[in-house]
Amino acid sequence: MLSIIIVLLVNLLIETSVSLTVKVPGDPVVSHVGSTMILPCWISPPESAEALEIRWYRHNQFSNPVLLYNHGKIQDVQEESHRNRSSLTLRSDQSGGLKDGDVSLRLEKLRVQDDGSFRCYVSGENSYSSEEVVLKITALGSSPVLSPKPLDDGRVNISCGSSGWYPEPSITWTSDEGRTLHPGGTSHSRGADKMFSVHSWTAVSLSDAQLVSCSVSLRSGELKEGRLNIQGIVSSGPWKALFLTFLICALLGSVGFILYKYREKLTGKKPVKEICDEETMERLSKEETNTEEPKKEPDCEEGTQQKLRKEVVEDVNIEELRKHAVEITINREIIHPDLMVTKDCKNMRDQPEYHHIGEEFPFQLCAFGAQSFSSGRHYWEVELVQMNTSPKNFWIIGVMKDGNSLLKNRSALTPSAGFWFLCSDGPYGFYTNTDSSIRFSLTPRPERLGVLLDYDDGQLSFYNVTENKHLLTISSRFSGSVVPLFNPGIRSLITILDCPKPVEPAESSQPLLSNNSDSGLTNEVKSEGLI
Numbered sequence: 422m423l424s425i426i427i428v429l430l431v432n433l434l435i436e437t438s439v440s441l442t443v444k445v446p447g448d449p450v451v452s453h454v455g456s457t458m459i460l461p462c463w464i465s466p467p468e469s470a471e472a473l474e475i476r477w478y479r480h481n482q483f484s485n486p487v488l489l490y491n492h493g494k495i496q497d498v499q500e501e502s503h504r505n506r507s508s509l510t511l512r513s514d515q516s517g518g519l520k521d522g523d524v525s526l527r528l529e530k531l532r533v534q535d536d537g538s539f540r541c542y543v544s545g546e547n548s549y550s551s552e553e554v555v556l557k558i559t560a561l562g563s564s565p566v567l568s569p570k571p572l573d574d575g576r577v578n579i580s581c582g583s584s585g586w587y588p589e590p591s592i593t594w595t596s597d598e599g600r601t602l603h604p605g606g607t608s609h610s611r612g613a614d615k616m617f618s619v620h621s622w623t624a625v626s627l628s629d630a631q632l633v634s635c636s637v638s639l640r641s642g643e644l645k646e647g648r649l650n651i652q653g654i655v656s657s658g659p660w661k662a663l664f665l666t667f668l669i670c671a672l673l674g675s676v677g678f679i680l681y682k683y684r685e686k687l688t689g690k691k692p693v694k695e696i697c698d699e700e701t702m703e704r705l706s707k708e709e710t711n712t713e714e715p716k717k718e719p720d721c722e723e724g725t726q727q728k729l730r731k732e733v734v735e736d737v738n739i740e741e742l743r744k745h746a747v748e749i750t751i752n753r754e755i756i757h758p759d760l761m762v763t764k765d766c767k768n769m770r771d772q773p774e775y776h777h778i779g780e781e782f783p784f785q786l787c788a789f790g791a792q793s794f795s796s797g798r799h800y801w802e803v804e805l806v807q808m809n810t811s812p813k814n815f816w817i818i819g820v821m822k823d824g825n826s827l828l829k830n831r832s833a834l835t836p837s838a839g840f841w842f843l844c845s846d847g848p849y850g851f852y853t854n855t856d857s858s859i860r861f862s863l864t865p866r867p868e869r870l871g872v873l874l875d876y877d878d879g880q881l882s883f884y885n886v887t888e889n890k891h892l893l894t895i896s897s898r899f900s901g902s903v904v905p906l907f908n909p910g911i912r913s914l915i916t917i918l919d920c921p922k923p924v925e926p927a928e929s930s931q932p933l934l935s936n937n938s939d940s941g942l943t944n945e946v947k948s949e950g951l952i
């Protein structure tokens with residue numbers, strides 16, 4: 422009996438002395454259907470995983486894994502639906518890979534079925550450890566299609582439909598004054614591809630609203646919107662209205678084609694003022710949303726207007742953005758004592774002797790621009806890579822309410838407190854500080870980031886300058902004046918660049934298509950910037 426206890430104790434001692442622990446990010450990883458995602462998982466403290474067993478699996482599918490690495494190589498036992506889509510990868514550019522205990526999973530061509538948790542299991546001779554990473558899949562559906570049907574009582578029955586969403590979207594109706602209109606009925610359905618479709622109708626009279634908007638949105642804040650002006654429809658007969666609807670659709674279709682053709686010249690438009698007013702939301706447009714150089718909301722007074730959202734991967738014309746370039750310098754008066762700023766007020770980093778305690782991002786290491794803005798559009802660029810190194814892992818770039826004091830901790834950094842930013846937090850990926858934070862990964866990391874502040878429209882957009890790509894837009898409502906915000910993280914430099922400013926004037930607000938067509942019907946495509 423005693424000997425059994427001794428054996429057990431000895432076993433226990435051996436096990437604890439060589440125990441290993443894996444770590445994963447605390448928050449879910451969010452990604453779009455079709456994209457590639459990294460599910461980070463690593464051994465802490467670092468230890469080589471080359472001789473260990475690494476098993477990624479779902480739910481209780483231990484013996485049917487998404488990926489199995491054993492005896493020094495990936496075993497050919499992958500679960501059917503993940504075959505050829507999964508591999509081991511680095512969780513960041515700085516990672517030493519398997520040798521340093523990085524066992525992160527790369528999953529390509531994401532499907533709706535990948536939504537949910539993945540278990541990262543690592544086993545050595547005497548001990549094992551496992552943790553779960555949650556993957557949230559989203560899919561942005563088609564632009565809502567609105568169609569009116571005049572009713573006998575003088576009202577119009579407008580129906581709105583959109584498909585290709587995940588998870589289930591919500592649909593809201595609003596009038597031109599931003600009032601919510603009550604839907605007469607709403608139905609959701611799910612296709613064989615597991616995507617959701619939504620359909621809703623509402624009956625309105627001219628006294629309720631002239632311009633009716635239907636917006637389909639995900640909980641993350643990503644949305645698509647369509648609008649319809651009912652003025653011409655109520656006054657004319659039903660057949661005329663139907664014919665005109667058809668005409669508008671045809672026109673929009675051809676305009677869409679033109680836009681697609683000229684997309685590198687175009688920048689789009691974020692139309693949803695009403696919704697932005699309600700709450701902060703952001704749009705992530707790595708895969709399918711369009712790039713947007715916002716302009717002042719043209720007020721939709723007359724004519725039927727519908728928004729056209731482009732589904733294609735959209736490039737931006739950085740030259741267009743640079744028309745709004747402003748020179749930004751660091752305000753040396755109020756920098757954190759652990760930061761250094763060069764004489765030209767363009768470069769900043771932490772003091773060499775600065776010692777960062779803890780694992781959390783050093784949120785307090787902030788510097789602000791000397792320029793403040795309370796209207797208009799302003800653009801600046803930041804360099805995130807120094808000669809012969811890989812792009813920085815840790816930084817914050819955004820804007821802040823002028824006069825805010827130095828930052829303390831993350832919980833205090835909210836839009837309502839006057840902070841709006843994108844944070845690159847090493848292995849934890851990128852996230853925004855908005856109320857429903859969007860977290861995502863970008864590989865490779867951007868080397869040069871463009872920032873467009875559109876004060877009047879309440880938008881802060883980020884661009885990958887090297888590749889002319891729109892990354893995401895944060896929408897909010899700014900009040901008072903705001904100043905650029907920078908945090909260089911630790912151990913490397915951030916440089917504010919001087920953008921070459923194009924010579925042409927900065928106005929580009931001519932709509933591509935505008936008022937014309939008889940009987941007061943008009944359609945407008947809010948994707949201006951075509952030159």
Ligand SMILES: *[C@@H]1O[C@H](CO)[C@@H](O)[C@H](O)[C@H]1NC(C)=O
Pocket residue numbers: 501504505
């Ligand atoms: C995986 O790739 C191999 C070789 O490229 C191919 O033969 C096989 O059909 C693929 N399997 C799946 C499930 O796509």
Ligand SMILES: *[C@@H]1O[C@H](CO)[C@@H](O)[C@H](O)[C@H]1NC(C)=O
Pocket residue numbers: 570572578579580605622624
């Ligand atoms: C409005 O149109 C929808 C179909 O799009 C229909 O289901 C609904 O009954 C109509 N409502 C009225 C009041 O006619």
Ligand SMILES: *[C@@H]1O[C@H](CO)[C@@H](O)[C@H](O)[C@H]1NC(C)=O
Pocket residue numbers: 829830831832833
């Ligand atoms: C963060 O800051 C807020 C407000 O300044 C404070 O109430 C809170 O206790 C702080 N939290 C931590 C963990 O320091």
Ligand SMILES: *[C@@H]1O[C@H](CO)[C@@H](O)[C@H](O)[C@H]1NC(C)=O
Pocket residue numbers: 707863864865866867868869885887888890
């Ligand atoms: C962004 O920029 C980097 C280099 O600056 C590039 O390698 C990367 O692929 C770019 N694309 C996206 C979509 O982030």
Ligand SMILES: *[C@@H]1O[C@H](CO)[C@@H](O)[C@H](O)[C@H]1NC(C)=O
Pocket residue numbers: 934935936937
């Ligand atoms: C819109 O209509 C007004 C008045 O008819 C006209 O002056 C203006 O040029 C038109 N705009 C466009 C872009 O066609």
